[in-house]
Amino acid sequence: MMDSSIPYLSLAAGAVAVTAAVAPKVKARIELSRAKHRSLAGHSKMSRRISKLIPRYEFDIKEFFRSDGAPADIATRRQDGFFRLSALYQDRFAKSRAATAEAAAGISDLQFTQAYRVPFQYSRLVKDHLGAGSFMQASSGVTLTDLDGNTFYDLAGSYGVNIFGYDFYKDCIAGADKRAQTLGPVLGFYHPVVADNVKRLTELSGMDEVSFHMSGTEAVMQAVRLARYHTGQTHLVRFAGSYHGWWGDVQPGAGNPIAPHETYTLAEMSERTLHVLKTRRDIACVLINPLQALHPNSNAPGDSTLVDSSRQGKYDRAAYTEWLKKLREVCTERGIVLLFDEVFLGFRLAPGGAQEYFGVKADIVTYGKSLGGGLPIGVVCGKSRFMRRFRDEKPADICFARGTFNSHPYVMTAMDEFLSRLKSPNFSAIYNGLDGTWNGRARQLNDALAAKELPVHVSNLQSIWMVEYTSPSRYNWMLQYYLRAEGLALSWVGTGRFIFSLNYTDADFAEVSKRFVAAAEKMKQDAWWWNDGSITNKAIKRKILKEMLGHAFGRT
Ligand SMILES: Cc1ncc(COP(=O)(O)O)c(C=O)c1O
Numbered sequence: 122m123m124d125s126s127i128p129y130l131s132l133a134a135g136a137v138a139v140t141a142a143v144a145p146k147v148k149a150r151i152e153l154s155r156a157k158h159r160s161l162a163g164h165s166k167m168s169r170r171i172s173k174l175i176p177r178y179e180f181d182i183k184e185f186f187r188s189d190g191a192p193a194d195i196a197t198r199r200q201d202g203f204f205r206l207s208a209l210y211q212d213r214f215a216k217s218r219a220a221t222a223e224a225a226a227g228i229s230d231l232q233f234t235q236a237y238r239v240p241f242q243y244s245r246l247v248k249d250h251l252g253a254g255s256f257m258q259a260s261s262g263v264t265l266t267d268l269d270g271n272t273f274y275d276l277a278g279s280y281g282v283n284i285f286g287y288d289f290y291k292d293c294i295a296g297a298d299k300r301a302q303t304l305g306p307v308l309g310f311y312h313p314v315v316a317d318n319v320k321r322l323t324e325l326s327g328m329d330e331v332s333f334h335m336s337g338t339e340a341v342m343q344a345v346r347l348a349r350y351h352t353g354q355t356h357l358v359r360f361a362g363s364y365h366g367w368w369g370d371v372q373p374g375a376g377n378p379i380a381p382h383e384t385y386t387l388a389e390m391s392e393r394t395l396h397v398l399k400t401r402r403d404i405a406c407v408l409i410n411p412l413q414a415l416h417p418n419s420n421a422p423g424d425s426t427l428v429d430s431s432r433q434g435k436y437d438r439a440a441y442t443e444w445l446k447k448l449r450e451v452c453t454e455r456g457i458v459l460l461f462d463e464v465f466l467g468f469r470l471a472p473g474g475a476q477e478y479f480g481v482k483a484d485i486v487t488y489g490k491s492l493g494g495g496l497p498i499g500v501v502c503g504k505s506r507f508m509r510r511f512r513d514e515k516p517a518d519i520c521f522a523r524g525t526f527n528s529h530p531y532v533m534t535a536m537d538e539f540l541s542r543l544k545s546p547n548f549s550a551i552y553n554g555l556d557g558t559w560n561g562r563a564r565q566l567n568d569a570l571a572a573k574e575l576p577v578h579v580s581n582l583q584s585i586w587m588v589e590y591t592s593p594s595r596y597n598w599m600l601q602y603y604l605r606a607e608g609l610a611l612s613w614v615g616t617g618r619f620i621f622s623l624n625y626t627d628a629d630f631a632e633v634s635k636r637f638v639a640a641a642e643k644m645k646q647d648a649w650w651w652n653d654g655s656i657t658n659k660a661i662k663r664k665i666l667k668e669m670l671g672h673a674f675g676r677t
Contacts, residue, residue: 149400149401152393152396152397152400153385153387153397153401155393156387156388156391156393156394156396156397157361157386157387157388158360158361158362158386158387158388158389158391158418159388160361160362160418160419161374162361162362162374162418162419162420163361163362163386163387163388163418164374164386165373165374165380165384165386166373166374166380168374168375169373169374169375169377169380171375172374172375172376174673175669176669176672176673177241177672178242178668178669178672179241179242179243179244179245180242180243180246182200182246183196185243185246186199186200186203187199188242188243188595189594189595189596189651189656189661189664190655190656190664191648191651195648195651198647198648199596199647199648199649201647202643202644202646202647202648202649203250203251203647204250205647206250206251206602206603206606207250207251209606210250210251210252210253210602210606213269213271213606214252214253214254214267214269214271215269216254216267216268216269217253217254217255217256217267217268217269217271218252218253218254220254220256220268221252221254221255221256222252224255224256231255234255234613235248235252235255236248237423237425237613238424238425238598238601238613238614238615239424239425239598239599239601239615240424240425240426240427240428240595240598241425242668243598247602251602253267253602253605254267254268254269256268257610260275260287260291261287261288262286262287262288262624262629263275263286263621263622263624263625263629265610271608272608273605273608273609273610274608274609274610274629274632274633274636275287275610275622276609276610276611276612276619276620276621276633277610277611277612277620278612278619278620278621278622279620280490280612280620281465281466281469281490281491281585281620282490282491282493282495283491283620283622284468284469284491284622284623285491285542285551285622285623285624286622286623286624287622288624289542289624290494290495291495292538293494293495293535293538293539293542294494294495294496294535294538296534296535296538297494297496297531297532297534297535297537297538298531298534300314300534300537301530301531301533301534304530305530306529306530306531307530308525308526308528308529311528311533312528312530312533312534314530314533314534314536314537315333315528315533317537317540318331318533318536318537318540319331321537321540321544322488322500322502322540323502325472325473325474325540325543326473326474326476326486326488326502327473327476327482328485328486328502328503328504328508329503329504329505329508330502330503330504330505330508331500331501331502332500332501332508332522332527333498333499333500333527333528333532333533334498334499334500334501334524334527335497335498335499335524335526335527335529336366336489336497336498336499337366337462337464337465337487337488337489337490337499338365338366338367338368338499339366339368339499339524340464340487340488340489340499340500340501341365341366341368341371341408341462341464341487341499342366342368342370343501343522344406344460344462344485344487344501344503345357345370345371345405345406345408345460346520346522347458347485347501347503347507347508347510347520348405348406348458348460348485348507349405349406350510350520351458351506351507351509352404352405352406352456352457352458353405354402354403354404354405354457355383355403355405356383356384356385356401356403356404356405357370357371357383357384357385357404357405357406357407357408358384358385358386358387358394358397358398358404358406358407358408358457359371359373359384359385359386359387359408360386360387360388360389360394360408360409360410360413360417360418361386361387361388361389361418361419362389362413362416362417362418362419362420362421363389363408363409363410363412363413363462364410364412364420364421364465365408365410365462365464366464369381370383370384371384371408373386374386385397385404388418389413389417389418389444390417390418390440390441390444395447395448395451398448398451398452398455398457399451399454399455404455404457405457405458406457406458406459406460406485407448407452407457407458407459407460408460408462409445409448409459409460409461409462409483410462410465410466411441411445411461411462411463411466411470411475411478411479412465412466412582412585414436414437414438414441414582415434415435415436415580415581415582415585415587416432416433416434416435416587417435417441419432421614421617421618422587422614422617422618423614423615423617423618424597424598424601424614424615424616424617425598425614425615427590427597427598427615427616427617428595428661428662428665429593429594429595429658429661429662430576430589430590430591430592430593430594430597430658431658432587432589432590432617433580433589434579434580434581434582434587434589435580436580436581436582438479438556441479442479442480442481445479445481446481448481449481449482449483452484458484458485458507459483459484459485460483460484460485460486460487461474461475461476461483461485461486461487462486462487463475463476463486463487463488464487464488464489464490464499465490466585467486467488467489467490467491467492468488468491468492468543469491469583469584469585469623470555470583471552471555472543472549472552474486474488484503484504484507485501485502485503485504485507485508486501486502486503487499487500487501487502488500488502491539492536492539492540493532493535493536493539494532494535494536494537494538494539495535495539496529496531496532496535496536497532498532498536510522551623555583555584555623556583559581559583559584559621560581560583562630562634563579563580563581563586565630565634566579566634566637566638567579569634569638570637570638570641573638573641573642575638575641575642575645576590576591576592576594576645576650577589577590577591577600577641578590578591579619584620584621584622584623584625585618585619585620585621586618586619586620586621587616587617587618587619588600588616588617588619592650592652593652593656593657593658593660593661594649594650594652594656594661595656595661596649596650597616597649598615598616599644599649600615600616600640600641600644601615601616603640603641603643603644604616604636604637604640606640606643607636607637607639607640608636609633609636609637609640
């Protein structure tokens with residue numbers, strides 16, 4: 122009896138030992154799962170899987186106008202409005218449309234953006250009838266002029282590059298051209314202006330060293346590689362919904378054909394995330410994109426994903442500042458590199474960027490976009506201890522980074538033009554009272570929209586805006602086409618992001634506001650926002666799911 126119990130005892134002891142060894146791992150794994158945001162943006166693997174399951178289906182011309190179950194008279198009003206708009210587009214944007222149609226077959230990017238301006242079910246009819254063209258011939262002040270000579274207020278903002286107005290960047294480039302001519306496009310050696318740029322960048326970022334790259338994506342790649350090299354840890358933490366360029370490790374969800382294995386996507390502004398940072402040992406860095414303060418844990422709010430009216434901005438400066446402070450604390454405590462990705466927001470909120478605006482210091486900061494003075498750029502600024510690419514004691518253990526066009530003389534002189542203007546005393550006045558100015562403008566537009574009982578609202582992080590819709594609808598994305606007809610140029614993501622340049626005067630803004638309200642009124646008259654009370658955001662989502670299942674299983 123005794124003998125036979127011994128193997129059981131040792132088995133049980135073994136089991137206890139295995140459990141004891143495995144339990145912390147299981148616990149850590151559970152904690153990691155609990156620190157994910159509950160939305161799809163918080164679940165990269167699942168989002169990639171689901172993206173592969175969604176079947177393509179398109180509404181024919183009849184369904185297009187009544188996909189929300191609207192009665193025939195409403196569908197007719199919508200259809201009339203749509204084709205009135207289409208006739209206007211054909212007439213007013215004839216040359217721009219023709220040039221775009223001719224070029225599209227050879228420009229993959231254009232094919233993509235044309236297809237994803239609106240939810241895919243509506244895409245074909247919209248593309249055929251409401252393409253305004255993707256070419257422009259001139260910019261001036263806050264406006265753009267297309268090939269037909271139409272002038273638009275620019276709300277696209279060149280992906281965020283345009284902070285100070287196009288004329289500012291034209292001057293930077295012209296100045297750069299003059300100063301770089303003598304050396305020309307010599308690479309590998311530096312134009313003398315590089316030293317000045319480094320001095321200015323270290324000053325404004327509060328960092329010790331700088332490296333130059335060709336795009337924001339590359340700057341982020343290098344920053345993460347350095348963090349891994351210096352911490353000896355593998356994983357980067359990014360927050361649900363945040364964009365850091367299109368490199369695989371920072372884009373783990375849909376859009377990337379393979380899953381990166383060293384990325385944790387966690388919920389932003391979450392105590393559970395802080396707990397994970399406090400307890401895991403494999404984290405090299407945490408990436409912050411401060412633009413997410415406008416819509417924490419949500420993807421960039423493009424109109425192609427605007428299937429109902431649940432999109433909401435939630436900017437709270439105090440709460441976001443508090444969050445960044447907590448992150449700073451835990452990263453310092455745990456030796457994790459805190460990386461501010463200011464490629465988008467750097468130089469927009471304050472001369473010292475998001476670090477200055479939120480009053481929190483990072484270990485490494487990436488910049489890009491505007492900093493090139495209108496030319497392509499990516500920059501990493503960091504503390505020496507994180508920027509070094511070799512080790513004295515282990516000469517073969519290096520952290521490699523190169524790039525043929527890094528420190529290009531024309532880009533470096535344009536950057537110097539940018540930074541010298543930024544430094545000049547009267548220029549800094551541009552930053553005075555920005556919160557007040559832009560919040561006031563948003564309020565002004567919201568009051569005008571409310572006065573006309575239009576179901577539209579804007580929210581903003583200073584000069585970056587997004588449009589929200591206050592009554593459930595499947596057709597909110599149509600507003601971008603009414604806006605274009607009123608002479609407002611939006612980027613291909615539609616009404617999810619307006620990027621104003623800071624040279625917008627009150628008079629310019631008043632004109633934009635007037636046109637915005639006019640566009641929304643016309644859209645309302647054309648019955649796109651019809652709702653008999655049965656349409657809720659939940660009901661819309663349920664209907665779309667039903668459509669998808671029907672198409673996936675051939676039951677349509
Ligand atoms: C925060 C952020 N990081 C990185 C990038 C990538 O920069 P680029 O497009 O220059 O590669 C972007 C671009 O929008 C960005 O917004």
